[in-house]
Amino acid sequence: xxxxxxxxxxxxxxxxxxxxxxxxxxxxxxxxxxxxxxxxxxxxxxxxxxxxxxxxxxxxxxxxxxxxxxxxxxxxxxxxxxxxxxxxxxxxxxxxxxxxxxxxxxxxxxxxxxxxxxxxxxxxxxxxxxxxxxxxxxxxxxxxxxxxxxxxxxxxxxxxxxxxxxxxxxxxxxxxxxxxxxxxxxxxxxxxxxxxxxxxxxxxxxxxxxxxxxxxxxxx
Amino acid sequence: xxxxxxxxxxxxxxxxxxxxxxxxxxxxxxxxxxxxxxxxxxxxxxxxxxxxxxxxxxxxxxxxxxxxxxxxxxxxxxxxxxxxxxxxxxxxxxxxxxxxxxxxxxxx
Numbered sequence: 001x002x003x004x005x006x007x008x009x010x011x012x013x014x015x016x017x018x019x020x021x022x023x024x025x026x027x028x029x030x031x032x033x034x035x036x037x038x039x040x041x042x043x044x045x046x047x048x049x050x051x052x053x054x055x056x057x058x059x060x061x062x063x064x065x066x067x068x069x070x071x072x073x074x075x076x077x078x079x080x081x082x083x084x085x086x087x088x089x090x091x092x093x094x095x096x097x098x099x100x101x102x103x104x105x106x107x108x109x110x111x112x113x114x115x116x117x118x119x120x121x122x123x124x125x126x127x128x129x130x131x132x133x134x135x136x137x138x139x140x141x142x143x144x145x146x147x148x149x150x151x152x153x154x155x156x157x158x159x160x161x162x163x164x165x166x167x168x169x170x171x172x173x174x175x176x177x178x179x180x181x182x183x184x185x186x187x188x189x190x191x192x193x194x195x196x197x198x199x200x201x202x203x204x205x206x207x208x209x210x211x212x213x214x215x216x217x218x219x220x
Numbered sequence: 221x222x223x224x225x226x227x228x229x230x231x232x233x234x235x236x237x238x239x240x241x242x243x244x245x246x247x248x249x250x251x252x253x254x255x256x257x258x259x260x261x262x263x264x265x266x267x268x269x270x271x272x273x274x275x276x277x278x279x280x281x282x283x284x285x286x287x288x289x290x291x292x293x294x295x296x297x298x299x300x301x302x303x304x305x306x307x308x309x310x311x312x313x314x315x316x317x318x319x320x321x322x323x324x325x326x327x328x
Contacts, residue, residue, distance in 0.1 A: 038316065038317070041316055042322065045309065045312065045313055045316075045322065046322065048309055049306070049309050049322075049323060052305055052306060052309060053306075055295065056295070056296050056301055056305065056306075059295055059296055060296060060301065062235070063232065063296075063297075063298045066234075066235050066298070067298065078234070079234075082234055082235070082237050082238060085237045085238055085239075085240055086238070087238060087239055087240040088240040089223075089224055089239060089240035089241060090221050090222065090223060091221070091222040091223065091224060091265045091266065092221070092222070093222050093265050093289065102288060104265065104288055104289060104291065106265060106266065108224075110240065111240065119238070120237075120238050133235055134235060134238050134239075137235050137236065137238070137239060138238070138239050141239055144268070144293075144295070145224075145266065147293060148266040148268075148291045148293045149291070151291065151293055151308075151309070152288075152291035152293075154309065154312050155285045155286070155312050156286065156288070157316065158312035158313070158315040158316040159285070159286045159315070161315075161316040161317075162315050162316060165318075
């Protein structure tokens with residue numbers, strides 16, 4: 001740290017002092033940012049886990065329904081039933097800003113507003129298990145979207161927290177000590193210079209006086 | 221206007237077609253990678269991918285984890301839950317905090 005060459009001038013000293021002030025302020029701000037991000041992240045990640053467990057349980061249930069449905073129907077019948085989907089989902093993506101992290105917010109629109117209008121097949125040739133399966137999936141969709149939103153937000157925030165943490169650490173453990181050492185070095189160097197100038201002046205004064213009054217001769 | 225996609229083994233995903241999601245059946249990592257890339261370049265904001273399918277292309281998925289879109293979400297497929305989805309959540313905690321302080325306890 002101290003072996004970094006610093007020119008020992010007053011200009012450099014002022015520059016370093018100013019830099020130290022800015023760095024300290026930046027460090028404090030970044031630390032606050034990190035703490036707040038962390039607080040929000042932790043609550044969000046808990047939601048994320050809960051949602052995920054819910055979605056996974058729901059998917060497992062609906063997968064079971066699908067397997068049941070498939071077991072009572074022929075492969076072709078199932079394929080025909082799903083050939084032309086009736087429903088269409090589109091997403092509107094907006095942004096939310098949490099502590100300077102842009103987080104996508106999804107809003108979904110279905111083509112038909114009737115939530116029961118999801119069966120893309122006539123009921124005559126399909127088993128009722130298939131209806132159950134489709135229903136359970138469609139009930140799950142809002143949660144799945146919520147999960148997508150939360151999980152993405154968590155990923156983005158985790159990345160941002162990591163970045164911020166690195167910055168905080170770099171400031172705290174490298175930049176600030178380095179600057180402080182630089183300031184100390186320059187101050188000492190300048191003090192040293194001042195003392196040597198003082199001594200030199202005293203010596204010169206002595207010599208001048210000696211020349212004018214010849215003290216040493218008189219003493220002898 | 222964005223769309224939602226789901227990719228994975230066709231057995232796991234065909235049901236989502238009724239909900240209006242676009243289904244992309246894939247059965248090997250190469251085609252999965254190609255499909256995912258295609259989806260990310262087009263207007264898909266959310267891509268659900270089955271855990272089995274995702275296991276082969278983890279690198280590709282990680283590439284998008286710091287991008288705003290698409291959100292790539294692992295879901296369990298019809299062949300059972302591998303726990304990768306939950307592990308991913310723990311991983312992001314680990315990335316943020318340094319170690320998994322929240323879910324470390326309830327791992328099986």
